[in-house]
Amino acid sequence: MRKTLSFFFAVFLFFLNISKSDHSNDLFLLHDDLKVFKYFIGKTFSGEIQNYKKDSYVNEIVNWEAIFKGNGIRIKHSINNDEFIGESIIMFDGKEKSYSCWYFSSGGISNKSKFLIEDNKIIFFEDVSENNNSITKIRTSYIISENGGYYKKILYLINNVWVKGNNILYKNI
Numbered sequence: 173m174r175k176t177l178s179f180f181f182a183v184f185l186f187f188l189n190i191s192k193s194d195h196s197n198d199l200f201l202l203h204d205d206l207k208v209f210k211y212f213i214g215k216t217f218s219g220e221i222q223n224y225k226k227d228s229y230v231n232e233i234v235n236w237e238a239i240f241k242g243n244g245i246r247i248k249h250s251i252n253n254d255e256f257i258g259e260s261i262i263m264f265d266g267k268e269k270s271y272s273c274w275y276f277s278s279g280g281i282s283n284k285s286k287f288l289i290e291d292n293k294i295i296f297f298e299d300v301s302e303n304n305n306s307i308t309k310i311r312t313s314y315i316i317s318e319n320g321g322y323y324k325k326i327l328y329l330i331n332n333v334w335v336k337g338n339n340i341l342y343k344n345i
Contacts, residue, residue, distance in 0.1 A: 201242035205264035205271075208289050209245050211316055212236035217342035219324070221251070234342060292316060306330045310337075320344045 202210060213236055220229045234249045245262040258277035265272055271289075273296060276282045287296040298310040309329035316322050321344050326337030 202238050203242050203264065205266075206238075206242070206245060206262070208294070209236070209262070212247075212322070213238050213245070216345050217321055218345045219340040219342040221338055221340055232340075232342075233345075317341065 202213065216233060216235045219232045219234070221232055222229055230252050232249055232251050234247060237246050237248075238244070239246045239261070240263075243263060245260075247260040247262070248257070249259075250257045256278055258275060258279075258281070260276075261274045263272055264270075271287050273285045273287060274282070275285070283298060283300075285296050285298040287294060289295075292315060294314040296310075296312045296314075298312070299308070300310055301308040307328045307330055311327040311329070311334065313325045313327075314322055315325065319341075321342045324338075324340045324342065326339075327334045328337050329335075
């Protein structure tokens, strides 16, 4: 009887330990369809974004983590020490066999976008046709760099022509 109680206590401690919000097991828990993001999970990156209007730069900190027991990914970003913050949730839809991303920000922006995986790129497509400007779509590509970070390349669709936006190098910090 005593050995049985010891065994159940050990099993209880084991499950208690794995239920903590420890992110060291994130890669192990990550759903197969989301493993394309394994490079980013559990890391924090920093990038300098050029502000063309003010001829200056702003700093963006981006944190990637697995959520929902590995069935989703959360990307949190902060610009200029929380002057502007945003959060994305990425999940794979098994029925539609596609990825979706939901974005929310402190500026009141929220949207849903689709993306695809192409070679070594993750490419997001965002419909912004509801804006009060000539930009109707945004194409954002994430490309892993050799220095341990990644590049984010942004293109804007204006009058049916893709126009170059920012190219940002993010470094692992």
